[in-house]
Amino acid sequence: MLLTEHEGKRLLAAAGIAVPGGFVVRSAGALARRNVAYPVAVKTQVAAGGRGKAGGVVRARSRREAQNAVSRLLRTSFNGETPRAVLIEPWLEIQRELYLSVTVDPAAEGYVVLYSPRGGVEIEAGKPPARYDVGPAREFRAYRLREILATVETDAAVRERVIALARRLVTLAATRDCTTVEINPLAKLADGSLTAADAKIVRDEYAGFRAADIAAALEKARRPEPRPISRALAGNLMLVWLDGEVGLISGGAGMTMATMDLIGDAGGKPACFLDCSANPTPTGYRLAFELLDGEPKVKVILVSIFGGLTHMDRVARTMKEIMAGRRSRKPVVFRLNGTNAKRVDEIFAEAGLRNHAALENAVAEAVALAKKRYGR
Template sequence: MKIHEYQAKEIFKKYGLPVPNDVLCHSVEEVEKAMAKKEGMVVVKAQVLVGGRGKAGGVKLAKTKQEALDAASQILGMDIKGLTVEKILLADAVDIEKEFYVGLINDRNTKSVTLMASAEGGVEIEEVAKNTPELIHKFPIDPLTGLLDFQAREIGMQLFGDVKLARKAADMLQKLYTLFVETDATIAEINPLVLTPDKKIWAIDGKMNFDDNALYRQPEIEAMREADEDELKEIDAHEKGLSYVKLDGNIGCMVNGAGLAMATMDMIKLYGGEPANFLDIGGSSNPQKVVDAMNILISDKNVNAVMINIFGGITRCDDVARGLIEALDTIKSDMPIVVRLSGTNADEGLALLKDKGLPTVQTMSEAAQKAIELSRVQES
C-alpha cells in the first residue's frame, strides 16, 4: 500500500524526525488562508501517488504569496501520469547546502531491513543507482539488535564527514528504522535529506509503502489508504477471496493459482492476443467464487472473450466443472468462453462441460488460441 508525501511526513513527525512546517491544501482558497500565516518562501508540491512529480512540473518554489497562489492554481487539477492532482502541500522552504539520500527497504537476499544511504541525493537518485551504484552504501540491519548507535554514527560519518552532524544523522537513521519496523513498511525513503548552510538537517521529502500482509495489525496505516477506481476493484476482489489486477487487453482470464495466472497472461500475449487482467480464483471449486470472478470480468468493458484455465489438483476437475456450470447458469451472460481443464479427473470434467455446449480444450496453448479467435470474432 502506498501513501502520499504529506502522510509519510505525518509519520516522520510522530517519530521525531525534523520535517519543515507544512499545510495540506485542497483549493486555492485554502492556500490563501494558509499563506496569511506564513512568512518566507514555500514549496508547493502536488500530492499524487506516482513518482516523477518534480519533472512533471508538480513542484514549484514560491517566493511570495502571489507566487504561491499562482503555483497552486497551476498544480491543482494538473494531470501527472494519468492522475489528477487534488491536493497540494505547502511546505516551508529551507536553504540547501547539500542533498543526501537515505532509504530503508526489506532486502530479499540478506533477509533483512537494509539501509541505503548516499551523499548524492536528489531527483537523480535513480540515475545514480543505475550508473554509479557504488555511491549508494548499503547496510543490512540485524533484526535482533536493530540499528546500533555506533553503526548509525558510522553511516552518519560516511555521509557528512563531521562528528557533530554524524551524531544528528545517526539519531535520525535510528528513528527511521524504528518507524519502518513499527509500521510494517516496505519502503521508507527520505530524498532529499537536506543539510542547510546553518548546519541543520531536514527531511524535505518522504515516501513510504507498506506490507499488505501486515495491514491487519496497522489500523492507523490502513486508515490512510486512498484507492483509485482500479484499486477499489482489486480490494473488492480480495475481500471475495480473489486476487485481481486489471490490465488493458480484451481477453479476460480466470485461473486457479498466481503463477499459472501469470503464465496464462503470457500465453495469450505469446499467441498474439492481449490479456485483460490477472485473476487468481484460488484452489476451491466453490461456484460463488466463479460467479464473483465472472462478474468482475464482465464489468470490464474491454473484455470480449474469456479464457478459464484450471489445473485440477486436490480439487478434482469434475468438481470444478460442476462449479463452473452452476456459476455460468447463475450469470446467464453471452460472453464467449473457452474452458481449459487439466489434471485430476480432467476427462470427466471436460465431458460435463461439453454436454453444456461449452468450448473445451485440454492444453493451455489451445485455450489461448481459441480465446483469441473468439475475441476476434467479437470484434469483426
C-alpha cells in the same frame, strides 16, 4: 501502498524525526485564512515519483504567488495522478542535500540502510548510495553503520546525526509496517541539523489486519478505482486490465502469467490478469464472470485453472451452475486440471460442457474464437 508526502511526514514526525512545519490546503482560498511567513514551498501531493523534476514543487515569495501555484498544481496531473491536496511548507535554506533510506531487501534478509552524501533529484544519476545490510530491525548496530559511513561522509557531526536518524527509520519501518522509508533530500540546514525535506513511504498492504490506518487507507484507495476493479478488490479477486480481447479467469499468479504468455504466442492478446485463487468460491467465480461479461473488449473467456488446494470437482460444479444461469453469449473455453480433476469430465458431460486436456489447445481455441466471431 505509496503514501503522499504529507502522509509520510506525519509518520516521520510521530517517530520523532524532524520535518518542516507545513500544512495542507485543498484550494487556493484556504491560504488566505493562514498566517504564513514567505517564501514557502508549494508542493503537489501525489503518490508518484519524479515530482520535483516534473515541476510539482514551486517556490512562492508572496501569498499571491502561492495561491497561483496552488491553483495551477491542483489542475495538473503528475504521472497520471491528479492531486487532491497541496502541501505548504516554509522554504528551507538548505546547505547540503543528503539521501537516506531504509527498505526491505532480500539480499539483506531484512532491512537495508542506503546513504548518499549527495541527494536530491539527481540521486539516480550519481554514484550508488553506500549500503548497510541490517537484517531484522533489532540487528541494527550503530558502529557498523559508522564504519560504512566513514568511507563516504567526511563530516563527523553529520555522520552521527545520520546514524541516530537511521536507527529511528529502521524502528519505524519494523513497527509501522513500512517496506520503504526514503528521505530525499534529507536537508542539512545552516545550524547543522537534519530535516526531512521530502518523504516517500511505502506501507505493507498485507499488514491491514493489525494496522488500522493501513486498512483505512486501502479502503479509501479502493473507492476511486473504476467499478470493476473496486468490485474485484472487494471480492478478493486480483484484476488488472490489459488491452487484448481474451478474458482470462485463472488461479494462481504463475499460471495466470504463463497462460497470458501462451495467448500472446497463439496470436491473441490477453484482456486481463484475473487471479481468483484468493476466493475460489461460487461467489468469487460468479463475480469474475460478471466482470468479464460486462466488459465489451472481452470477446471470449478462457478459464484456465490448475488447482492444488482448490478442488477442481467443486470448481467444475460451480462452472456448470454459472453457465446454466448465464445470459451473456460470449463463448467460454475451459481447461481445468489439478486436485480431483479426474471428476471434471463427468460433471461437465452432464451439462454438455467440454474441458480441454492440454492448455495449448484451450488457448488456441479461445484465440480462434475471438478472431472468428468478431472478424479480426
